[in-house]
Amino acid sequence: MAKVKFETDRCKGCKLCTNVCPQEIIIIEEEANIKGYYPAAVKETEDCIGCAFCALICPDVVIEVFKE
Amino acid sequence: MAKVKFETDRCKGCKLCTNVCPQEIIIIEEEANIKGYYPAAVKETEDCIGCAFCALICPDVVIEVFKE
Amino acid sequence: MLVELIIAGFGGQGVMLMGQLLTYAGMKAGREVSWIPSYGPEMRGGTANCTVVLADEEIASPLPTEPNVIVVMNRPSLDKFAEKVKTGGKLFVNSSLVDKEVQRQDIEVIEVPANELALDLGIEKVANMVMLGAVVAKLGVVDLETVIDSLSEVLPAHRHNLLELNKKALQQGRELII
Amino acid sequence: MLVELIIAGFGGQGVMLMGQLLTYAGMKAGREVSWIPSYGPEMRGGTANCTVVLADEEIASPLPTEPNVIVVMNRPSLDKFAEKVKTGGKLFVNSSLVDKEVQRQDIEVIEVPANELALDLGIEKVANMVMLGAVVAKLGVVDLETVIDSLSEVLPAHRHNLLELNKKALQQGRELII
Amino acid sequence: MSDKILMKGNEAIAEAAIRAGCTHFFGYPITPQNELPAYMAEKLPEQGGVFLQAESEVAAINMVYGASAAGARVMTSSSSPGISLKAEGISYIAGAELPCVIVNMVRAGPGLGGIGPSQSDYFQATKGMAHGDFRLAVLAPDSVQEAVDLTRQAFDIADKYRNPVMILGDGVIGQMMEPVEFKEIDSPELPEKDWIVDGAEGRERNIIHSLRLKTEDLTEHNWKLARKYEQMQEDEVRYEEKLMDDAEVAIVAYGTTARVVKTAIKEARAEGIKVGLIRPISLFPFPKKVIKKAAQQVDCFLTVEMSTGQMVEDVRLAVNGERSVAFYGSPGGAVPSPAEILVKLKEVME
Amino acid sequence: MSDKILMKGNEAIAEAAIRAGCTHFFGYPITPQNELPAYMAEKLPEQGGVFLQAESEVAAINMVYGASAAGARVMTSSSSPGISLKAEGISYIAGAELPCVIVNMVRAGPGLGGIGPSQSDYFQATKGMAHGDFRLAVLAPDSVQEAVDLTRQAFDIADKYRNPVMILGDGVIGQMMEPVEFKEIDSPELPEKDWIVDGAEGRERNIIHSLRLKTEDLTEHNWKLARKYEQMQEDEVRYEEKLMDDAEVAIVAYGTTARVVKTAIKEARAEGIKVGLIRPISLFPFPKKVIKKAAQQVDCFLTVEMSTGQMVEDVRLAVNGERSVAFYGSPGGAVPSPAEILVKLKEVME
Amino acid sequence: MEELAGRPKSLTEQEFHYCPGCTHGIVHRLVAEVIDELDIQEQTIGIAPVGCAVLAYDYFDLDMLEAAHGRPPAVATGIKRVHPDKVVFTYQGDGDYASIGTAESVHAASRGERITTVFINNAIYGMTGGQMAPTTLEGQKATTAPRGRDTKEAGFPLQMSEMLATLEGAVYVARVSVDTPQRIKQAKEAIKKAFKVQLKGLGYALVEVLSTCPTNWGLSPQQALDWLEDNMIPYYPLGELKSVGEVE
Amino acid sequence: MEELAGRPKSLTEQEFHYCPGCTHGIVHRLVAEVIDELDIQEQTIGIAPVGCAVLAYDYFDLDMLEAAHGRPPAVATGIKRVHPDKVVFTYQGDGDYASIGTAESVHAASRGERITTVFINNAIYGMTGGQMAPTTLEGQKATTAPRGRDTKEAGFPLQMSEMLATLEGAVYVARVSVDTPQRIKQAKEAIKKAFKVQLKGLGYALVEVLSTCPTNWGLSPQQALDWLEDNMIPYYPLGELKSVGEVE
């Protein structure tokens, strides 16, 4: 079981993570964060396979990935 | 028939010409030139074969070589 | 007449262009004018702003310390600039993106839902022109027509396809004030 | 006592060493001393010289404009420096290499056949020491013994095999004067 | 309405340079002057000129040396750290007596400092630019229009004296847009460039060098340069006086600072304070006679600079003890406010 | 006989630096200071120190920046054109508040100029070294012994103020041999170097930088630097006065020139002229109080420099119009003769 | 729960000031991860360049310096010669490393200076707003190459790594990219090796990282990655150009 | 009588100030001969370096400049961009070209600047009295390497030509020597080709000439030539390293 965690207020909405997720479960939220960017988030967390691609490509160290 | 001509007062007595002459006819004079160097000269001019090695290696453009 | 104005917003909101257009129109209208941008690395991912002065006399300092008009296009700009408006001055707020209430009583606050009105026109990008239309109409120091006339000269050639849209946006902004 | 002296010659004749040795001996003898060389690109294939001052009092300028002693080791140096000797001063000429007559009447000219005397000792290279021996003997401001004592301290270690020869050369030069 | 156009200082200087016949530009990017090379990159090739981004400021200034020696009107621009890197090259250009125009859009130092407007390169520009006894002519505009006008003059001064000329601005002058007019100006008579190197076809060869091995030659050369600078002192002093007629205090300020001072003076006058402005436009040659004369009239001077105090020394040298000279400085990349200046002014007048 | 040894200025400075605890030297060859790096190359490795010939002066000064940041006592040396190349780096060092010692054996400029002794880098050393509001402490010895003594002090001043210190000499000082003594000196109390970067083991990390993006920070930083320089003005002024007690004229001169002036003064005194010498040893901080005081006593000043006139401005600033200040210069790499100076002196006294 | 990815210890909490999608941030993270994994945080001194990464000293939780534009290799040399037992790295852009700093880069490599360089090749001057870099590709537009780089006027894009690999002192030279997760992993391996080379005292180690500048390329972050892949990698081939001596 | 050898027209009458046996003089003559043979004396602008050849402007009977130390390629660029139809060459020592001027050398080559460089590699700083050059050989003594060059401290002798040959803009790169009459002839051919490359506008042309400095090597002129042959040629192999495009 994998888990991803987004530190939303660091996100700049670059969407790189959304593009690399093999599960295509990362979406961009409709609410801007404090910085004014529309941040990324994972909705169907249960589908995450813990590949960490998102974290690898995130330029702003927004994402943590855990595995049990 | 070849001829060599040394502009003696330009010579710095480095002896490079004496070493390359295949005919070994270049010698160093015993009298210093105006600069205070002992200049090179050819004594047995008739033995010169006009190879121009001396002129090629002379760093001070002292030597002219002619051929008839 | 002396308008000392700061326009501030997000990089990409087109605040520089707003200022340039106003300045250009001011020049066309025979005013003394100056425009000056913020510049440099703080622009990376941050806010951008420019300062415009329109005057009847030779402009001494192009960098007013107490501007009488400030236009804020986003929240961080409000936070940074709301305090700087001169008493009796005007603060234009892009209410589409700023939901915070302005506390000052000594200035006039004009709320312009610029992004929403722009979206009405079909493209959010012209929110800046909507706001500018409102500002120009409110200040009344240059005609909006002059601003519209300036568009083709200030916009780079490859953006001239957007002239009509920008014009509409400017007019939209004016509507709001009238 | 104030000796202001220039030693000039060909690069390679060891004029710098002559000056340093004299300066060192002067220091040993308790004099105020300074030594200063010519330096830089003009040294390429040209003449070299150094200036020595020996004094009883603190040396003001280490660069006398009118030296009272000049030592010339070759012809170009004579041409350059003969005029500079102060009236009443001394000019030492290496007569082995300089055949030109010195015209000045207001100075004392001392001819030293330094190269020849050096050759007598078997090695022309010590012509400089021969000359120095003569200079020291003539001036009398430091003992030749002090100069000889200084040799081992001024000569670099790898040249210490030549100490004895240099000593002889110095003495040879003195002979000439006495 | 005039034929004025609205332009950024950096771009206006570039345009003015092109109109002054500048055909070659060599530079290296640095804020806040980047619009200048960008403009050159766009426009120069269109006119058969050459824009080249050099690998560094050091390379750029040496390309300028080469192009100037080859006879071109040539320009480079940079900002403080980049100008420091050009120091050696500028000294060579001055030593070899080559004309060129160098723009310095000063930012606050030292080191990387900040990019805000500053005047902390005054000493460097006017006195200690690099090793050796030479000077730049230094022109400091306070508006985009003046930047345009001075750019033209800079090229003429450079050619007239065969000496580098610096235009000293800052981020405000470079980044600001103001209406400008490019007037048609007749060129002054300038000496023929018979000293250039372009292949000695049908003439004696030319040599460009700054080396002078004989001390007599170098001494004479340095006095020759010194005479040039004295000539500039005679002929090239530029300044503005404002409200000096009845002034009891004179503020001395240049460039961007002078703009702010004008506002301060307006406010002071409104309060009945008799204060005027002396604005040096040429920082070298410095308008010392004007200040000396003013010293006969005013009670005291206040020098305002965006630095911890540099031009104030030249003001003091000109005043020569006749009056007191106070200083107010803003050295961190911030333009001082008229209010601060006013406070200082009142303090000084007590 | 003392334990004096006969040494060249360049070598003596190197030896003094090593004795002062200098462990690192980075330089690039240039006449007339080559014996200094050569000496370092010979001796430093023997003591576990590091000598490195850098690829250029630019690299050398930035190596100095690194080594100083890493906590070493570090030195570089060069001569005029090389110092110009170091300008940017020196500004960074000053901006980042790093201590180091820089030797400049000045040669005549501008450009390649000549290699003769000169004082034409005075402005550069004391005022306009590079961009930004910073100063070097500048020490100018007039003998090999003084060069030795000042070298030690230079390192202490550098560490005390966290500021670069320049030793300003010329070919005479560097090439001359004079007897010297290396005295054992107790180190003054110096602040602990708790700011260095050497891997943040068991402590808070340190950052060395000159960038300050916020104008308030940079403003405060520049005023902090300015206060340092004022502190130097209080504590670090060094000068020599000679025969000033009854002097009616004061000659102001430093370094090599002061030596010649001493001879000139001796000759003048022999003719009954009451002339004395004020010799600034620290050029920055400049001994302005001493000169100001002398202005109450003498009738006039004569400044003698190997330049077309640089320090004379500081003399005039100090005198502040109280007395006339004349100038005599020799700007081509030649030391002026006592006779020339005497002629000028008589002219001035008329 | 095991953490597979997260914030490395050697980064501070400070948010990067880089533009959205700028790969500077990725490389920062990789360098910090390597330092963590080698457990050298308290022995490492990092040098920030002048360029967009100028504030790197705020991001790496290490002893840090900011060096003048182009001079990090010289500054690193100064530090390393004082502390030969510490780890010193420079982080530099293409303008910094391959243009103004060419002499310092070449000679640090030639000396075999025992330092590590992470060289961010984004084919542009990011910080100053999009001027041509030495590595800007043929035809690529920049504010100082408004018609696209013309090799006749501006010369050819500089293959710095290939050039430096000819030097004996450069013992490890690799070019990597950060445009895909796979390549990001490889990039990290190369950076790690470049640090190990230093720890072993073998000589100079260089990792060139192909990077994006969405802002000045005028592309979205993803388009920028694609452009990198399509245009940069063909001209700047990936891989180890040189690896002398054993590091493991 | 036919003149087989003599004073080329493109040299002035001025005597060289070089030390006895210094090969700078040979190379001067070769360059002048090439200019004569190509008949370009009135189209050529030469640039003297700072180094022993600083006075080259007195010797070449051409329009000449003296450039700051290391900057001849930048100065040449400035001239060439003003007069693209003229011939511009730089004459530089190893300190000038390969140390302080590295950035200018690399970038002139990389730009394919249409200029010619004659690069005198004498493995020492002649002018300043024998300091280590970037090209000083391992173990070779110099005033700043009193124990001989230690590659651990000072790095490896820089093979500048090999390094620059990797650059696309450098279209002709050759290394020659002037230690024997035969090699002197080859050297002249290479120099000639380097000028022809420029005349054809092909790009940057470089000829590295292995040379002697008897004075600072502490050898007689002949010993110096022998030392060059025995020590320099093995490390700096002779020949054309690169020749792109046809020149004849």
Ligand SMILES: Cc1ncc(C[n+]2csc(CCOP(=O)(O)OP(=O)(O)O)c2C)c(N)n1
């Ligand atoms: C001496 C000097 N010259 C120029 C600059 C301006 N400058 C700052 S960053 C930079 C280049 C940045 O480009 P690069 O090194 O490629 O880094 P990037 O921003 O692309 O990461 C320049 C030219 C400077 N600060 N100092």
Ligand SMILES: Cc1ncc(C[n+]2csc(CCOP(=O)(O)OP(=O)(O)O)c2C)c(N)n1
């Ligand atoms: C900026 C600068 N740095 C240093 C010098 C001193 N300098 C003069 S020539 C030279 C090096 C000469 O060596 P090289 O280039 O190999 O030429 P060579 O004399 O051997 O022919 C140096 C360092 C200088 N004149 N300018």
Ligand code: SF4
């Ligand atoms: S870890 Fe992999 S699967 Fe999970 S969200 Fe990230 S990219 Fe998608």
Ligand code: SF4
């Ligand atoms: S990659 Fe990072 S910064 Fe970009 S959208 Fe995803 S979480 Fe946000």
Ligand code: SF4
């Ligand atoms: S031409 Fe040949 S044979 Fe004649 S002297 Fe010269 S080297 Fe000897």
Ligand code: SF4
């Ligand atoms: S090679 Fe030339 S300089 Fe040397 S000895 Fe022969 S003629 Fe004289």
Ligand code: SF4
């Ligand atoms: S300008 Fe380019 S390199 Fe700089 S932060 Fe933005 S995207 Fe990154």
Ligand code: SF4
């Ligand atoms: S020092 Fe060396 S390179 Fe210079 S002229 Fe003498 S021998 Fe030639």
Ligand SMILES: [Mg+2]
């Ligand atoms: Mg970049």
Ligand SMILES: [Mg+2]
């Ligand atoms: Mg050499």
